Amino acid sequence: MTEWAKTACILCECNCGLEMQVADRRLLKIRGDKDHPGSAGYTCEKPLRLDRYQNGPHRLDSPLRRRPDGTYEEIDWDTALDEIAGKLAAVRDTHGGDKIFYYGGGGQGNHLGGAYGRALMAALGVKYFSNALAQEKTSEAWVTHEMCGTHVTGDFENAEVAVFIGKNPWQSHGVARARPTLRELARDPKRSIIVIDPRRSETAELADFHLQLKPGTDLWCVSAIAATLVQENLIARDWLDEHAVGVEDVLAFLRRVDITDHAGRCDVPEDLIRAAARRIAAAESVSTYEDLGVQHSSNSTLVAYMHKMLWLLTGNFGKPGGVNLHSWVVPIAGRWHAVPRQDGPVWAEGARRVIGTKMMRHSAKLLRRLLSGSSGRAWSRAMADRAADAALRVFFEPLSVPLAQRLTDRLTFVDSDELGTTPVTGAAAIGGLIPCNSIVEEILTDHPDRLRAMWIDASNPVHSLPGTARFAEAMRSLAVSVVVDVAFTETARQADYVLPAASQFEKYEASFFTLHFPHNTFQVRRPLMDPLPGTRPEPEIYAAIVDRLGLVDQRLIDDLTAAATVSHRAFALALFSTVEHQPELAGLLPYLLYRTLGTTMPDGERPMALVWGMAQVCAIGYPDAVGRAGFTARGFAKGEQLFEAFRDNREGVLFSDDSYEDAWSYVRHPDRKIHASIPLLLDELKRLNEIESDHTSAEFPFVLSAGERRAFTANVIIRNPEWRRRDAEGALRIGEDDAADLGVTTGDRVRVVTEAGAAETVVEVNAMMRPGHVSLPNGLGVTYPGEDGTATVVGVPLNTLTTNSRRDKFFGNPNHKNVPARIEVLR
Structure with a gap:
């Protein structure tokens, strides 16, 4: 009997706990995990067919390079990584790292790989980035930030x-x-x-x-x-x-x-x-x-x-x-903030902070060499560990919050609560995120500060952002573009290089959607199988590119690795001192963790090195809430306890436990x-009466909501159309009165026409729709290899019907759910 392995759903931000039976690389059976501290066995019907994501002809197994004629050729990993690193460095050196744009960082379930991508951004000097949040959540995020500081x-x-x-x-x-x-x-x-x-x-x-x-x-x-x-x-x-x-x-x-x-x-x-x-x-x-x-x-x-x-x-x-x-393991966007301890200030906090900071800044190399030099013999390791423990007991609590603030500011690329702006159009950037509707405008221009290169991680913006054709044109105009994904997506088909990633069930992964109060949970997912031959996990891809950029001295890597073999305490002291002494390394922290601490972890756990850092930051940020969740140690040891729980509890961990009045401690206003x-x-x-509420016209009398969630739509992560048990084509839903006026019934075919384009689809007459309102589902219109290998498209690719011109006045959110349209009956 195949054992049940614990994992989680990757289709929405709830990330419900799952158990799977796996054999011959197939996900044979899937059920909700009753041991999961958040979902407690619940799941909807959508993840039960995740084998369609894991297996199929859509999977890539070799790096691809675009030829001049637009076709692609397979190349080996070393060639791909060498060429990509060289071209990105050339853009950085010629135009500046701020002309390189990063999009993505994981979808609904693969945030760990994207977190390692922050090191590449820092190595290249990237300043501008975005992801799907910037076409969905930024308006609400800014409002809540202004009112109370966070989500x-x-x-x-x-x-x-x-x-x-x-x-x-x-x-x-x-x-x-x-x-x-x-x-x-x-x-x-x-x-x-x-x-x-x-x-x-x-x-x-x-x-x-x-x-x-x-x-x-x-x-x-x-x-x-x-x-x-x-x-x-x-x-x-x-x-x-x-x-x-x-x-x-x-x-x-x-x-x-x-x-x-x-x-x-x-x-x-x-x-x-x-x-x-x-x-x-x-x-x-x-x-x-x-x-x-x-x-x-x-x-x-x-x-x-x-x-x-x-x-x-x-x-x-x-x-x-x-x-x-609520608490976060790490914020998914915006700036990290710590919640003060309720038991008052740390004894002699100011003096200990000043002394500790000076020691780290002026003695970092000596500390690192002493700690790493003690890794050879058992007695010297024990002495070094005791010395590190003593130092952390004295200095960790007074130093940890300002140090964590500096590190997270560098990793989130947000060191202020003020709004940023984009380089060409001056659009407002919330939490550092460029509005998705502005990306094309930051590229297709002769402005000297235009974006000139793009790295896209586990995302498909050609399909998911407004104006598919314009985004494709923008990608083709860049000096270099790279896509990392499991499939040859619509975006990959426009890139200069495509790097095949291991699937979310073939590597260590996690979702950072820790959005609950008063009990918040986090789960690290272990791989259920080895990576598909020819693919690599994203942390390895990012580390390999940073290696080739040659920014970190190998002696530093060796010293930190040796310190990690002494103990996590010795490693923490060496690492924190090094980053305090050389603040330019702060943005490279994920890379440093992967190449040093990660190499000392057992059973291929190298990606867990960043989780160790996340656990420390979480414990520093929410010491009381983490303590109430059962992690009762003080200082550095609290984060160590939390990391061990993340590593050992495959069903997930309750990492913070608040009472309702504690919500006020999270308010960020002084x-x-x-x-x-x-x-x-x-x-x-005040000018509400002047704002237009109806954008329909005689030419486009209907309002199309593009992207309705249905029973068998999730996102484009599952490309195989066979995963949908019903509504296979993704019908246009229309109300009974409108259907009668048009003379159509369920199963008839129509053409949906908008300002941007047109698409044919099938009709579903549905009483849920009010007059003048029609809808199409999300997640369709992607290419998938048919039985003969020919690419087929099932359903409507919605962003062939949208433009980026209709957007929110303040933060550029697209009006996908309010697209003027007309319906033409096909006879």
Whole structure:
């Protein structure tokens, strides 16, 4: 009997724990892992067919180089790595490292490889980077940053009222154990679900209040609910006085909102809007969640701002069932911040910090040589370990937070909480992320600061970003482009070099989506099999390129490796001293860990070296929460305990445990209050009556939502169309009245036409759609080898129908869910 091996789903940010039976490289059986500390055995139907990702003719097994005629040839790894390193170095030396652009860093489940990619970025002097978050989450991220400093999460398991805005968790998840949680909410007569969505989705079917608004009018609907709270005096005034500032600016705006007019703009009965607001106000607890339905639609930043008012004005923060801030293993974007210890300052902290810093800066080489020179004999190793232990006991706690801040600032490429801007267009960059809609504009120009090279890691922007043809053109114009992926994707077909990666089940991996409160979990996934011959894990690829750039002296590598053979304590002292003495090495930390500490780890665990560093940073950042999770040691030893748990517990680890009042300690404003007023957005809201809410026309009378989540859509990581048990082609969903007007029924074929292009598809008449609204699913329209080896495409590649011209005013989020279109019947 084949044993069950523990791993996790890689299809959405929930990353539910899984168990798999594996034989002959096939994923034979898949089930939820009951031992997983977060999902506890839950899974939806989507990961049960992950063998279609792992196996098939789509897998690459050799590096590829583009010929002048556009075809590709296989080359060996050394040739590929030598040529790529040389061309990237040439761009750096000629134009500057800031002209090299990095996109990706992992999808829904492979963040560890992308984290190692940060070392390559640092080695090349890369300044600008992006990923899918920058076309989805940046508007909301900036709003929450301004209000409280970091990401917020809802406690839906305990909420009396759950509000979903442009969100269908029945299909898209995002909520832990989404379907059981929704069922429990729906069954309890004392609890309510409120859904704001143009579609009568599966979640809307369960809802007590469904505000089925006109597509693209979410701003008017959500602001009308917030205005009702204010105008009917339903706000938590005493709570706001104690816990928030700038509230009067918001109240002044909401008092002026014409609720009747807003109800008409969004085509939702005013009585229903007011009833939803009253239900929110009456509840003991409210959690809210917005998603791509609004983040990919009109006015996404303003919607995010008004959405936050629903929980803020009613005092639903820092309480069971409310909205809370949370810990991270490491932030997936933006700047790292530490939460202060609750037991007060460290004894003689200032003096110990000054002395320790001077020792590290001025004695780093001596410390490193002494520690590494002690690695030969058992007695000398023991003495060196004791000396390192003593030094860490004295200096680690006072030094660790500022040291971790400097290291993480360098690794995240964000050393300030201020917004950055892009070099050509001046677009706002949140958490260092260039808006995806701006990437092409930063390349296809004669501006001297234009981007000239691109590295793309485990991402498919030609397929997933607006304007497929323009992105392909931009890639072809670069001096060099490199794609690292498991398959010959649409993006790989435009690259100069394609490097085949081991799959997510063939290497050590992890997801950094640690988004929960008060109990947060993290899982390191071990490989279930050896890499497919000819492929390599991303950490090895990145290390090999950095090797070829020749930035790190081999003596330094040898010394740190020798220190690691003494003990982790000796290694930490040698490493931290070295980086403090040579701060230019901070960005190369993943590479240094891989080439030094990683070589001393057993059983091929070299990629775990970075997890060791992550564990230390996590323990430094959240000492109390990590301690309550059972890691009770002090200082350096706490991070060591956490690392050992990550390494040893294959089902995952509860790494932080908070009480609800601890949410306030995560607020990053010095006054530990929520800042309600965002003047930039309030100024824009004052002209709300001037903002256009309807972008249809006689030429394009329908609103197309491009990217609906369905039962068998996830993302393009599974390219094999056979994984979908139903809706194989990804039908165009259209309402009954519109279908009758067009004279079509389910199974008929139509052409969808937009400003950008056209595509043929099959029709599904569905009562969930309101008049004038149609939808196509995400995850289709990718190439896949047919039985004869010929590339086939099933479904509509959505971004042949989109442009990057319609975007959010502030942060450039595309309007994928609000594309004017017309439907032509094919006879």
